[in-house]
Amino acid sequence: MQKIISLLLFTFLAFGATAQEIRGKILNSNEEPIPFAAVQFQENNSGTLCDENGEFSIETNLNSGSLKISAVGYKDQIIELDGQTFISVIMESANTAFEEVVVTGTLNPVSRMESPVPVEIYTPKFFQRNPTPNVFEALQNVNGVRPQVNCNVCNTGDIHINGLEGPYTMVLLDGMPIVSGLSTVYGLSGIPNSMIERIEIVKGPASSLYGSEAVGGLINIITKSAAKAPKFTADVMATSWTEKNIDLGFKKSFSNGFDALTGVNYYHYGKPIDNNGDNFTDLTLQNRVSVFQKLQLTKNRKTVFNVAGRYFYEDRWGGEMNWTPTFRGGDQVYGESIYTQRWEVLGKYQLPTHExxxxxxxxxxHEQNSVYxxxxxxxxxxxxxxxxxxxxxxxxxxxxxxxxxxxxxxxxxxxxxxxxxxxxxxxxxxxxxxxxxxxxxxxxxxxxxxxxxxxxxxxxxxxxxxxxxxxxxxxxxxxxxxxxxxxxxxxxxxxxxxxxxxxxxxxxxxxxxxxxxxxxxxxxxxxxxxxxxxxxxxxxxxxxxxxxxxxxxxxxxxxxxxxxxxxxxxxxxxxxxxxxxxxxxxxxxxxxxxxxxxxxxxxxxxxxxxxxxxxxxxxxxxxxxxxxxxxxxxxxxxxxxxxxxxxxxxxxxxxxxxxxxxxxxxxxxxxxxxxxxxxxxxxxxxxxxxxxxxxxxxxxxxxxxxxxxxxxxxxxxxxxxxxxxxxxxxxxxxxxxxxxxxxxxxxxxxxxx
Known part of the structure; x- marks a missing residue:
C-alpha cells in the first residue's frame, strides 16, 4: 500500500512540472466569487483549488490546452486556452441536488423532493467509497439497513430494515419483484455492479403498490439505461484473502434507437482460512458467475421497449477445514455445500396509445441443490x-x-x-x-x-x-x-x-x-x-x-x-x-x-x-x-x-x-x-x-x-x-x-x- 501511495504522489508531482503561470477568477451568475472551485488541466490532470475569493493560479509547462472548472452547485465547464495567462469564468448553476428523480415510492417518475413518499437514493459513487463484490455487502453503510449474516458456516444472509428481519424486505430489480422467496438467501449476490445506475430504498410498508413481502420496506435496484450507459466499464478487485471480483460492462448501439447492454460478474474465493481456530472456514468458499443482458428501443427520446435477462450460477461451501466434495451429503466431515442456478427475464413495453x-x-x-x-x-x-x-x-x-x-x-x-x-x-x-x-x-x-x-x-x-x-x-x-x-x-x-x-x-x-x-x-x-x-x-x-x-x-x-x-x-x-x-x-x-x-x-x-x-x-x-x-x-x-x-x-x-x-x-x-x-x-x-x-x-x-x-x-x-x-x-x-x-x-x- 505504501508503494502505491508513493507512486501516486510521484505521478502527481511529475505532472506538476512548470513553465508558465495561469491565473484566473471563478464567478457565479451574479459575478460573485465562488470559493474553492476545482481547476484542472484535462491533458495531464494537474490542478488546484480557488481560494476564498474565487481566485487561482496554476503553473504548467503546456502552451495551450483545456481547463475543467468544477464547483458544488454548478455545472462543470471546459475552458480552452490559447495563450491566455488570465481567465474569468462565469459558472452556470446546477440544481441537480434538488432534482433527483425517483420512481419507487409512487410508480411515477418524480423529483425526490416532490415525492409524497420518502425515498432514499444511493448511487455507485457512494458505494465506491467501500467497494464490495455484491449488493448485499454494499448496503452495510446505509443508515437503517443492515446485511445480517444468518449462518456461521455458509455465510448466507438477508437485509434488515429498521431492525425487521429479511423476509420483511422486498427486493426489486427495475421495479420487478425478481428477488424474493427462496432467492432472498442468494439472489442479492451476482448482480453486476457495473449495471447499477442507483438503488432506491423505501422504509415502511409498500404493499399497496407492490403486494406481499413489502412489509418492512423495499429496495429497488435500478440498472443503467442501455442508451445512456458508457461504451465499456471495468472494475477488477482483489483482496489479501485472495478474493477476486471482476465486473465488466459493454454497450453496443445500433440504428433506429436500438441499444444493447451486457454485464458480466465473476467472483472467486478458494482459500480456506480459520483464524478463530474452530476448525471451520471463516469465510465460505465461492465460485460465482453472473451474466446480464439488456436490450432497449428508444424513440423520440422515450424508451418504448426494453427487455433484460440474467443468468446466475454459484457454487459455495463452508465447513470443516478438511472438507472436500467427496464428503458432500455424508456424516464423516461436516460441510454445507450449495449449488445454485437462476434465470431471470424482465421487460417493459410502452403501449402505442395516446394514454x-x-x-x-x-x-x-431458481434451482437450489444443497446439503447441510x-x-x-x-x-x-x-x-x-x-x-x-x-x-x-x-x-x-x-x-x-x-x-x-x-x-x-x-x-x-x-x-x-x-x-x-x-x-x-x-x-x-x-x-x-x-x-x-x-x-x-x-x-x-x-x-x-x-x-x-x-x-x-x-x-x-x-x-x-x-x-x-x-x-x-x-x-x-x-x-x-x-x-x-x-x-x-x-x-x-x-x-x-x-x-x-x-x-x-x-x-x-x-x-x-x-x-x-x-x-x-x-x-x-x-x-x-x-x-x-x-x-x-x-x-x-x-x-x-x-x-x-x-x-x-x-x-x-x-x-x-x-x-x-x-x-x-x-x-x-x-x-x-x-x-x-x-x-x-x-x-x-x-x-x-x-x-x-x-x-x-x-x-x-x-x-x-x-x-x-x-x-x-x-x-x-x-x-x-x-x-x-x-x-x-x-x-x-x-x-x-x-x-x-x-x-x-x-x-x-x-x-x-x-x-x-x-x-x-x-x-x-x-x-x-x-x-x-x-x-x-x-x-x-x-x-x-x-x-x-x-x-x-x-x-x-x-x-x-x-x-x-x-x-x-x-x-x-x-x-x-x-x-x-x-x-x-x-x-x-x-x-x-x-x-x-x-x-x-x-x-x-x-x-x-
Whole structure:
C-alpha cells in the first residue's frame, strides 16, 4: 500500500512540472466569487483549488490546452486556452441536488423532493467509497439497513430494515419483484455492479403498490439505461484473502434507437482460512458467475421497449477445514455445500396509445441443490409476474391504476411440500395471486399534496387482502418538505424459503398450525431539507420517526426446545418504532461526508410479556467521508458502521456463550487516484480496519457437528454429561457479524464513454 501511495504522489508531482503561470477568477451568475472551485488541466490532470475569493493560479509547462472548472452547485465547464495567462469564468448553476428523480415510492417518475413518499437514493459513487463484490455487502453503510449474516458456516444472509428481519424486505430489480422467496438467501449476490445506475430504498410498508413481502420496506435496484450507459466499464478487485471480483460492462448501439447492454460478474474465493481456530472456514468458499443482458428501443427520446435477462450460477461451501466434495451429503466431515442456478427475464413495453399505458412482465426460475451436513435440501421456485399500469394526469390529479398478477411455484424435498396424508407424495405449492390497485395524488395547493392508494389482492387460501395507504406532503419552501405516511402491509409466509435456520438440519422444524398472513400498520413522519451555503457547500438533512404495529407475526421459537425451531403466529402483537436521521455535506473544495443514525425499539408482546426479538439492535450508526489529498484526483475515503448489542440465540441456561453481542463496528479506509482524461481509476485500502470478529466459540460444539456425543432424554431434551457439561448441540445460528477479519484490497476501474 505504501508503494502505491508513493507512486501516486510521484505521478502527481511529475505532472506538476512548470513553465508558465495561469491565473484566473471563478464567478457565479451574479459575478460573485465562488470559493474553492476545482481547476484542472484535462491533458495531464494537474490542478488546484480557488481560494476564498474565487481566485487561482496554476503553473504548467503546456502552451495551450483545456481547463475543467468544477464547483458544488454548478455545472462543470471546459475552458480552452490559447495563450491566455488570465481567465474569468462565469459558472452556470446546477440544481441537480434538488432534482433527483425517483420512481419507487409512487410508480411515477418524480423529483425526490416532490415525492409524497420518502425515498432514499444511493448511487455507485457512494458505494465506491467501500467497494464490495455484491449488493448485499454494499448496503452495510446505509443508515437503517443492515446485511445480517444468518449462518456461521455458509455465510448466507438477508437485509434488515429498521431492525425487521429479511423476509420483511422486498427486493426489486427495475421495479420487478425478481428477488424474493427462496432467492432472498442468494439472489442479492451476482448482480453486476457495473449495471447499477442507483438503488432506491423505501422504509415502511409498500404493499399497496407492490403486494406481499413489502412489509418492512423495499429496495429497488435500478440498472443503467442501455442508451445512456458508457461504451465499456471495468472494475477488477482483489483482496489479501485472495478474493477476486471482476465486473465488466459493454454497450453496443445500433440504428433506429436500438441499444444493447451486457454485464458480466465473476467472483472467486478458494482459500480456506480459520483464524478463530474452530476448525471451520471463516469465510465460505465461492465460485460465482453472473451474466446480464439488456436490450432497449428508444424513440423520440422515450424508451418504448426494453427487455433484460440474467443468468446466475454459484457454487459455495463452508465447513470443516478438511472438507472436500467427496464428503458432500455424508456424516464423516461436516460441510454445507450449495449449488445454485437462476434465470431471470424482465421487460417493459410502452403501449402505442395516446394514454400512458405500460405492460411489465418478469419471470425467474431458481434451482437450489444443497446439503447441510448430511441433510439435503433440494428446491425449485418459479415466479411469473405481470403488471398493466396506467398513468393519467387530470388537472390537479395524478392517477395511477393497474392490474397485477403473480404466480409462484415452489417445490422442495421437505414436509412443506409433501402430502399431509403421505409424506412420500410430493405436492408442490402453486399460488396464483391476482391484485388490483389504484392511487391518486392530488395537488391541493402549490405547497400541499395528498396521496391516497388502495390495493386488493386475492389469495386462494387467505381470500381477499386489503392494503390501503395515505400520504400527505407539505413543502413550506422549495428546499424543505414534510411528509406523513400511513399504510398497511401483508406477507404470506413460506418458512423454508425465507429462514435459513430452518434448512441447516441443526434443529428440527416444528409447525403446529396453519400460518396466517402477517399484517402490519405503519406511521411515518419525515422531514427533508437541502441548503446551498454562501460558500457553495451543500447540506442535506433527512429525518424520520416511524412506528409499525404487526398482527399475526410469525416468530421462530428457539428457546422452548433447544433442538427445535417452532414456528407459529404470535398470540399477541409486535411493535417496531424509532427515529432515524441522515446528514449529508458536500464542500466546494471536494470534501464530502454522510453521517446517519437510527435509534429503534422493536418488541414482541405476548401474554403480557414484552421482549426484544433476537438479532435486533437498538442503535445503528453509519458514516462515509471522502476528501481530496494533495490533488482533486487523489481521494481518501473512510467508511464505517456501529451497532449496539443484540440478543443472541443461545442454547439454554447452561450455554457459556454470551446471550448478547458487544458493541461492534466495521470500518474501512481507501485511497483512490483517478486519471480524468483516460477514465482510469486505481484504488486500494483496508477493510475491517479494527479487525473485529465474533468470539471464537460462536459455533456450538464445532468439534462434534453430527452430535454423536450428545445425549437426549425421552422428550428430546439435551442432557448435560461430563463430555457435554453445558448441554449443547451443534449450532451455527449464533451469528451476528462476519467472521472475516482485517484484509487489504486493491482494484482498478475504467470507464470508456
Amino acid at each position: 400512458d399505458v405500460s405492460l411489465s412482465v418478469s419471470y425467474n426460475d 451436513g448430511d441433510t439435503p435440501y433440494l428446491a425449485r421456485q418459479k415466479i411469473a409476474f405481470g403488471q398493466l399500469l396506467w398513468l393519467k394526469g387530470i388537472n390537479k390529479h395524478q392517477f395511477s391504476t393497474g392490474l397485477a398478477v403473480r404466480n409462484t411455484f415452489y417445490n422442495d424435498n421437505t414436509p412443506a411440500t409433501a402430502s399431509s396424508e403421505n409424506l412420500d407424495i410430493d405436492q408442490p405449492n402453486n399460488t396464483f395471486l391476482p391484485g388490483v390497485f389504484v392511487q391518486d395524488e392530488i395537488k391541493v395547493t402549490d405547497k400541499f399534496n395528498v396521496l391516497g392508494g388502495y390495493r386488493l389482492d386475492y389469495h386462494p387460501t387467505h381470500k381477499l387482502i386489503h392494503t390501503p395507504r395515505l400520504a400527505l406532503k407539505y413543502s413550506p419552501t422549495p428546499q424543505q418538505v414534510v411528509r406523513f405516511n400511513v399504510g398497511t402491509g401483508f406477507r404470506v409466509v413460506n418458512v423454508f424459503t425465507e429462514d435459513h435456520a430452518a434448512l441447516t438440519g441443526a434443529r428440527d422444524v416444528i409447525i403446529n398450525e396453519e400460518l396466517l398472513p402477517e399484517r402490519s400498520t405503519n406511521l411515518n413522519l419525515n422531514y427533508m431539507g437541502k441548503l446551498v451555503t454562501s460558500s457553495n457547500s451543500y447540506i442535506g438533512l433527512d429525518a424520520t420517526a416511524f412506528y409499525t404495529y404487526f398482527y399475526n407475526r410469525i416468530t421462530p421459537d428457539y428457546e422452548t426446545n433447544t433442538d427445535q425451531i417452532i414456528y407459529r403466529n404470535l398470540d399477541g402483537h409486535s411493535v417496531s418504532k424509532g427515529i432515524s436521521a441522515n446528514i449529508d455535506f458536500n464542500a466546494a473544495n471536494g470534501f464530502s461526508a454522510s453521517i446517519g443514525g437510527t435509534l429503534m425499539d422493536n418488541r414482541i408482546v405476548e401474554n403480557g410479556v414484552s421482549r426484544v426479538p433476537l438479532l435486533t439492535e437498538r442503535f445503528q450508526g453509519v458514516w462515509s467521508f471522502a476528501t481530496p489529498v494533495f490533488s482533486p484526483n487523489l481521494t481518501f475515503s473512510y467508511t464505517g458502521n456501529l451497532y449496539s448489542p443484540m440478543d443472541l440465540p443461545v442454547l439454554g441456561e447452561l450455554d457459556p456463550r454470551p446471550s448478547s453481542s458487544p458493541w461492534w463496528s466495521i470500518q474501512n479506509i481507501q485511497l483512490s487516484y483517478k486519471h480524468a482524461k483516460s477514465g482510469f481509476e486505481i484504488y486500494g485500502g483496508i477493510k475491517n480496519l479494527l479487525d473485529f470478529t465474533p468470539a471464537a466459540n460462536s459455533i456450538a460444539r464445532a468439534h462434534d457437528p453430527f452430535d454423536r456425543m450428545v445425549d437426549f432424554d425421552a422428550e428430546g431434551n439435551v442432557l448435560p454429561t461430563a463430555e457435554n457439561p453445558y448441554a449443547l448441540t451443534f449450532d451455527p445460528s449464533y451469528v451476528y457479524a462476519p467472521n472475516q477479519g482485517r484484509r487489504g484490497f486493491i482494484g482498478l476501474r475504467w470507464n470508456l464513454d
